[in-house]
Amino acid sequence: MITNFRFSIQTIKTEDRPSFDIKVFLKIYLYGYLNGLRSSRKLEKECVRNTELKWLLCGIVPNYRSISDFRKQNLSG
Numbered sequence: 001m002i003t004n005f006r007f008s009i010q011t012i013k014t015e016d017r018p019s020f021d022i023k024v025f026l027k028i029y030l031y032g033y034l035n036g037l038r039s040s041r042k043l044e045k046e047c048v049r050n051t052e053l054k055w056l057l058c059g060i061v062p063n064y065r066s067i068s069d070f071r072k073q074n075l076s077g
Contacts, residue, residue, distance in 0.1 A: 020060060020062050020066060022070075024057055024060055024062065025062070025066075025067065025070040027056050027057060028043055028047065028053075028057070028062070028067060029070075029071070031043075031046070031053055031056065032046075040064040040065075040067040040068040040071070041064045043064070043067055044061070044062070044063055044064040044067060047060075047061045047062070048061055
């Protein structure tokens, strides 16, 4: 069964450009879920430290605030 999840794209108001791709945040969220990391700050540290996650994200490192905002804005997903 395939379910259509609706994730919103945040636009940065001061620069009027879109945020990181949703796929990046989903990869971070799934990585954190599988490895028992719930904190946005711990996930940010893992993005910098862990070579597996660096490879998975193609070198993109969002800050903890972006990860936290993605979770807040997409509670239903």
